[in-house]
Amino acid sequence: MENRDVDRTLSLMWRRVLGTPQGSRGPKQRFSVDEVIRAGIAVADEEGLPAFSMRKVADRLGLKLMSIYTYVPSRDELIGLMVDEVMGEPELTPHAGDWRERLTVVARQMWDEFHRHPWLLQVEQSRPWIGPNGSDRWEWQLAAIEGAGFTDLEMDQTITLIGDFTGASARADVAALRTAEQSGITDLEWWEVNAPVLERLMPPAAYPISGRVGTTAGEEYNAVRDSERSFRFGLERILDGLEVLLTSGRRPRS
Amino acid sequence: MENRDVDRTLSLMWRRVLGTPQGSRGPKQRFSVDEVIRAGIAVADEEGLPAFSMRKVADRLGLKLMSIYTYVPSRDELIGLMVDEVMGEPELTPHAGDWRERLTVVARQMWDEFHRHPWLLQVEQSRPWIGPNGSDRWEWQLAAIEGAGFTDLEMDQTITLIGDFTGASARADVAALRTAEQSGITDLEWWEVNAPVLERLMPPAAYPISGRVGTTAGEEYNAVRDSERSFRFGLERILDGLEVLLTSGRRPRS
DNA sequence: CCTAACTCCGTATGCCTTACGGTATTTGGT
DNA sequence: ACCAAATACCGTAAGGCATACGGAGTTAGG
Numbered sequence: 374m375e376n377r378d379v380d381r382t383l384s385l386m387w388r389r390v391l392g393t394p395q396g397s398r399g400p401k402q403r404f405s406v407d408e409v410i411r412a413g414i415a416v417a418d419e420e421g422l423p424a425f426s427m428r429k430v431a432d433r434l435g436l437k438l439m440s441i442y443t444y445v446p447s448r449d450e451l452i453g454l455m456v457d458e459v460m461g462e463p464e465l466t467p468h469a470g471d472w473r474e475r476l477t478v479v480a481r482q483m484w485d486e487f488h489r490h491p492w493l494l495q496v497e498q499s500r501p502w503i504g505p506n507g508s509d510r511w512e513w514q515l516a517a518i519e520g521a522g523f524t525d526l527e528m529d530q531t532i533t534l535i536g537d538f539t540g541a542s543a544r545a546d547v548a549a550l551r552t553a554e555q556s557g558i559t560d561l562e563w564w565e566v567n568a569p570v571l572e573r574l575m576p577p578a579a580y581p582i583s584g585r586v587g588t589t590a591g592e593e594y595n596a597v598r599d600s601e602r603s604f605r606f607g608l609e610r611i612l613d614g615l616e617v618l619l620t621s622g623r624r625p626r627s
Numbered sequence: 628m629e630n631r632d633v634d635r636t637l638s639l640m641w642r643r644v645l646g647t648p649q650g651s652r653g654p655k656q657r658f659s660v661d662e663v664i665r666a667g668i669a670v671a672d673e674e675g676l677p678a679f680s681m682r683k684v685a686d687r688l689g690l691k692l693m694s695i696y697t698y699v700p701s702r703d704e705l706i707g708l709m710v711d712e713v714m715g716e717p718e719l720t721p722h723a724g725d726w727r728e729r730l731t732v733v734a735r736q737m738w739d740e741f742h743r744h745p746w747l748l749q750v751e752q753s754r755p756w757i758g759p760n761g762s763d764r765w766e767w768q769l770a771a772i773e774g775a776g777f778t779d780l781e782m783d784q785t786i787t788l789i790g791d792f793t794g795a796s797a798r799a800d801v802a803a804l805r806t807a808e809q810s811g812i813t814d815l816e817w818w819e820v821n822a823p824v825l826e827r828l829m830p831p832a833a834y835p836i837s838g839r840v841g842t843t844a845g846e847e848y849n850a851v852r853d854s855e856r857s858f859r860f861g862l863e864r865i866l867d868g869l870e871v872l873l874t875s876g877r878r879p880r881s
Numbered sequence: 882c883c884t885a886a887c888t889c890c891g892t893a894t895g896c897c898t899t900a901c902g903g904t905a906t907t908t909g910g911t
Numbered sequence: 912a913c914c915a916a917a918t919a920c921c922g923t924a925a926g927g928c929a930t931a932c933g934g935a936g937t938t939a940g941g
Contacts, residue, residue, distance in 0.1 A: 380824065387828045399887020400937045423751075426928065439930080440889050448929065495751070497677075500806050500817060503825060508834060515836040525843035527860075528836075534792075534861040537799065541791035552754050563754060570634065571757060574641045580762060582769040582782075589779035606781075607788040607865075614868030653918020654906045680897065693899085694920050702898065 381446060386457060386504040402444065404434055406454070409444045413455045414490070421551075422452075422495035452496055457504030459490050465513040473612050475517035479532070480539045480608055487543035491551070494544045522619045531615060538607055546600030560596040635700060640711060640758040656698070658688055660708070663698045667709045668744070675805075676706075676749035706750055711758030713744050719767040727866050729771035733786075734793045734862055741797035745805070748798045776873045785869060792861055800854030814850040 384391050388406060412433045417425045427448055431438045445451045463482055468475045487493055501507075514532045523531060553559055558566075577584050591597060638645050642660060666687045671679045681702055685692045699705045717736055722729045741747055755761075768786045777785060807813055812820075831838050845851060 383821070383824050383828065390828055396886065398885065398939060400889085402888070427930085428928080437890050439891080442930075443888060497749070498802070500810070503821070505828075508829060508837070512834050512837045515840055519836055525840045526847055528840050529844045530857050530860040533799075533857050534864060537795035537857075537861065538788075538792050541795040545787075545791065548752070556754070567637070567757070570637050574637065574644055574759075575762060580766050582773055583762070583766045586769055586779045586783050590783045593780055603784050603787050603791075606784040607791065610788060610868030610872060611861075611864055612868070613871040614864035614866070617867040617871065618864065650917065652908055652916065654908095654920080656919065681899090682897080691921050693922080696899075697919060 382450060382453070382502065385445070385450070385454060386502060389505065403436070404444070406444050407458075408434065409441065410451070410454050410458050413451050414458060417452075417455065417492040418490060422492040425452075425492065427451075453498070453502040453504075456493065456496060456498075457502060457506045459486070459493065459506075460504070460510050461506030462486070462489075465509065468517050472518050472521035473616070476531075476535055476612060476615075477608065479514050479517050480535050483536060483539045484543050484604065487540065487547060491547045494540065494547060527618070534611060535608075538611060539604070542600060542604035542607060545598070546604070549598060549600055560598070564591075564597060636704065636707070636756065639699070639704070639708060640756060643759065657690070658698070660698050661712075662688065663695065664705070664708050664712050667705050668712060671706075671709065671746040672744060676746040679706075679746065681705075707752070707756040707758075710747065710750060710752075711756060711760045713740070713747065713760075714758070714764050715760030716740070716743075719763065722771050726772050726775035727870070730785075730789055730866060730869075731862065733768050733771050734789050737790060737793045738797050738858065741794065741801060745801045748794065748801060781872070788865060789862075792865060793858070796854060796858035796861060799852070800858070803852060803854055814852070818845075818851055 385406065393406070409430065413425070413430050416429045416433060420429070427441050428438050430451070431441050434441075441451075445454065463486065466478075468478075511532075514536075515528055518528055518531060549560070556563070593599075594602070639660065647660070663684065667679070667684050670683045670687060674683070681695050682692050684705070685695050695705075699708065717740065720732075722732075765786075768790075769782055772782055772785060803814070810817070847853075848856070
């Protein structure tokens with residue numbers, strides 16, 4: 374990636390700060406970059422990232438396909454801009470309560486966001502775009518545990534841990550929701566269709582533990598999985614583990 | 628999804644158990660389903676899932692594109708079969724040591740696997756295929772914590788937690804490795820190109836905490852991120868948190 | 882008032898999956 | 912021994928995608 378591309382990318386990301394460097398010669402653009410980004414978000418919200426295409430963005434704006442490329446250099450770039458745009462949606466409310474409550478808010482915000490914009494989980498960012506909203510968010514997330522007693526390194530690792538885990542849980546939950554919706558068949562119905570076949574294929578003797586655990590979980594969840602509950606379980610364990618780190622005594626306030 | 632499709636899907640998955648129901652009339656197939664699956668894995672290993680195509684699988688076997696469809700009903704199905712095939716690669720060694728060590732082995736096995744077959748992280752399984760190797764693995768993973776004092780429900784949630792977290796960490800690590808390899812530019816070089824631009828865009832006063840933390844982390848990691856280290860950090864926290872759950876006293880052996 | 886710069890778009894290239902129909906091959910049944 | 916059914920393999924085409932390129936129309940600076 375050339376230096377010029379870096380500039381092009383970043384100047385779109387930070388267009389609020391830099392202003393839009395509109396050359397003044399030719400005709401004015403019919404839309405703004407922001408409108409293109411918002412149209413992109415709408416398409417992705419409705420159809421998911423695999424079905425997201427430049428043509429659909431263009432159609433939504435009443436432009437023809439290739440005109441989109443005068444606003445944005447490529448599909449990947451547009452997606453990067455969409456991501457940072459979305460990062461700016463939730464208000465970064467001042468932190469309150471102890472660090473456990475604060476981290477819970479941080480995690481819950483991400484969880485909600487992944488449900489509002491499931492395509493975020495499908496973005497493959499080769500190199501992370503550094504945009505204004507993402508940067509503000511990262512600052513806010515770190516602020517949640519500032520002064521709790523972590524070292525700088527641990528702060529970085531802690532937010533990464535919370536984010537990674539929340540993303541993975543949300544991914545499972547969103548996948549389950551989407552499948553249920555698309556196939557028009559509930560988890561339970563699916564199971565009822567497959568169970569007889571699987572019972573023939575999987576002798577209980579070969580799966581003593583998963584058989585027992587699966588039955589218990591199925592009865593308790595009233596479904597094959599309950600991702601929301603797994604998320605709460607995991608988050609509590611992680612918070613407990615962080616507390617152990619903080620109270621293990623070997624730690625002078627850095 | 629019709630009942631017949633369920634059968635078709637599952638009978639391919641469990642072909643070892645069921646035998647291949649080869650009608651005996653026409654010409655024999657030149658290859659086996661297993662060879663197709665292995666060719667698919669080779670393609671995915673080399674080029675990743677986005678570049679994975681039926682044509683490449685066919686080319687690798689010396690078949691023409693459409694012939695693949697006589698072995699496997701669709702691309703998605705083939706990917707499902709590839710996943711279960713890969714799940715059978717590592718040996719499920721008998722568990723030894725305490726539950727912490729065992730869970731570490733479980734997590735490390737997944738971590739390694741995601742690095743051996745990074746495309747696993749790109750698979751969007753709408754409904755999870757239940758195959759023999761995946762089932763055996765799940766049984767083995769649960770066995771790692773059998774008798775440690777968890778309830779059945781907690782066993783399910785614990786393995787899910789370890790798996791989710793490991794997947795997310797591996798995703799970050801693999802993405803970083805791939806980017807470094809593809810762009811031929813290291814994290815550090817990328818930073819050196821971008822830093823001057825970003826310094827202009829991001830006034831330090833607006834990012835006091837992330838500035839400080841980022842500097843510390845950068846010096847310590849000798850890179851922007853160190854996913855391997857974040858993985859070890861997160862895993863330790865999670866294991867600590869699970870230990871809290873087990874030793875909190877409120878727990879009669881279920 | 883002319884021309885440089887710019888927007889918008891038509892066309893083309895080269896990918897992808899998969900539906901469909903044709904042809905060659907093998908074998909069970911007669 | 913021969914025919915017909917079943918099957919594997921493949922050619923073609925439809926309908927999708929990103930994006931390179933060049934042309935036509937529009938605007939404003941000099």
